Amino acid sequence: MSESGAVPDGPVRPVAADLARYAGLAGATLLTVAGWLGGALPDAPLTTSLADLWHAPHGPWALGCWLAGTLLLVGAWWSLRWGAPSTRWAYLTAGLWLLPLLVAPPLGSRDGYSYVCQGWSWAHGADPYRVGVAAAGCPWTDAVSPIWRDTPAPYGPFFVLLAGLAVLAGGGLVGALVLLRVVAVAGVLLAALCVPGLARACGVPSRRAAWLVLACPLVGVHLVAGAHNDAVGLGLVLFGLLVLVRRPGKPRALVVAGVLLGLAVAVKAVAVVVLPFAALAAVLGRYTPRALLRDAGWLAGGALAALLVTSLGTGLGPGWVGGLERSGDSQQWTSPPTAVGFVVDYAGALFGREPHAVPVARAVALVLLAALLVALWCWAWAALRRLNDVRQRVVRLAAARSRIALTGAGLALAATVLLAPVFHPWYAIWPLALLAVATRSPARTVWFVAPCAVASVLVLPDGTNLARFTKAPGAILMTVLVVAVVVAAVRAGLARRVR
Template identity: 35%
Template structure:
């Protein structure tokens, strides 16, 4: 609730929205001190969430096999309670949700979102209307880089309402379908890997990373990763073709979702499959997945124009992208030593090499990793998705959702569990530090200091260290006990 209330102050809200006319909100949003106060409320809410989540993780890690069912139900119920207040919130910590609403309306009006940006919805005399008031100006004239799945959903929602806030709620409901799929798939994947299903679910579903970026932030990535997890389970427990269809639909949300088909191939092959057998099965899975990716857009009339817009996100340089940082440093050094190379020469080269690296890692996993083993399939998918994020030309906080669910279900050691907890904790706490503060630079600086202080309280104090270490130790002990049981 604190995140929702503070978010109404710091989030971008269309001026025509009814809530924007509330006197108190106008005062708070119209002053720097008011926005800072809203940010503090958000951070207090996230801090309370983080503390409660750590305790929930600790209790989940301690649950023995008999209590895991009840603990899993508690984790799911807690996730629902933490998510409900955010269902009707505006897009928090990012404006992407407003872009989704505008792109869905474009599709509904018969204007291709792959050829035109939200600017096409602007009224006469270039006056922005309700549907475009919240869209980031950077993306007003750019086409949609997403597959047909979210656009079809946005088209359907636009047939019922033209209110951008309600359209945002509809898109959040679509994202929460991904959360439901994760709630179903994660415990199964954890059991495959001999991990604690309650703790794995807690690490994935209720984490600050998920709440801040997947639910509050309203990003398509949540639906994508939910379809990926479901694809892997369905492929193994039902039929490879069904898994391939879900993998194609995941790519139809965002293209990296299709990488789950690598794991679908591995998990549905017999043990010790030869390279020739792997390639033949890859071709079968690929054909079905591509059909599931392409056909919805063709049938709906959207086509495959999103292929030409895949480079749109890469027009932004993000500090979380390793290739972008390395390439930028090379360009800076080249200027300092006077090489005379054009701007961003090394940036483009490093990004290209990194993308080739993603292909190489994916091919290596597909051709060399063990087949017919559920645990190894999950590990392989975690490796591919982690490499994809590490080598991507653009990385945002919500990209961590691509691999965290597949790492969390593995039977991890103490260090790895602690690192995963810390990653989820920090990435959730720093989510408010973005453009949603619309120019409140002092608020960003002060907010960053508050986040640093919160992280210190959560990670440096003796009690917090004991809590974090307890999660890792309990999971490590459970892993040892499971290993002993597996080997008699």
């Protein structure tokens, strides 16, 4: 049996495990070298083509190290997707892989510079929700990607506060970036503390969950080396959910969990889709509307208090919600609705028309997302209600309850990431973390592990997105995939009706 007492996974051969460990370490080291040769350094010239990358100083070496390092790291992670030899082994290996990335320059994007400038704007009296960093006068604006220099911040007040404190304490650009990386590492460590407890609560082997989450290349490259705020947001979400599954129905615990989840929303808005499913995890005893309102009320109170305090305490208010509208300024085929819009535009061009279908496709996707979120919550509620009359051991019943709530949250995050107007590789970490701790069947993990492996190869060390150079073929391929998924879903639905 596995260490959680759930579905046993096959043993991992020591030789294969050691090979994966040191192959991943070699990959992380090569990525760090690639970062120093051609990463997102402050004074690095912005690239507009692959030729620019190739002809840049150390260009061939940077690209070669990045390609080899990515393949080694992704391959090592994928090879143990059924589970590491033990939870301790998974933690030690993931930590080993992170060591070289701790000393890498910003990798995979230039968002860290945006964070610093938004923090500088707030610290110097400007409202980052009203003006872009260029208009605010940030002295490091040239390091920010051009597309984000004139856009308001789309992040919550708690993260703007953290970024502002990093600027004030850092004493300069490098110091602020280092402190933001410390914040990101703290978020990853918080997630690492929560993963085993959540996995055990769901009856999932913690050695598999810990490996899938912590050793994922997206964590090392984008959360740690890239210092993305997703790290602290995800850490807060997992901590809040852990409090809920361990202390459901306890008012104090529910308020604490609500505060943690509210802070996560005040970092990044995507965390808000977890709240309805967290309310399900908060219920103790039988699932009834009255019990849901009672326990979810304490949770909602904590979340609203966190949002209110951070909004008023920073003086920023709710203006960050408006900044979310500009997050879709970037158009890449990696977002399924954007890809569908591209293909419709291509088809229209063949007939001499310009449908401008991208905004329409994105709007339809958001409507579909709203419907899916409601459907997922109703599914989780119905599944939990069916447990009211189930006669089985208390431990198994508690695991089933936790598993349903967290699976619903993970699927809701997956739907949000896939149907959003824009997709960046590190977005995939959110559903990965929830589904990894809630999925019992090893075979089913492929459905969310494979997309994360693909997402790990979508960017170059300086933050250049490969989707920029593959717009037409990428959009067509993504649209074909969307059609295939829709057809498969319709067939599955018809098959259930026939039964």
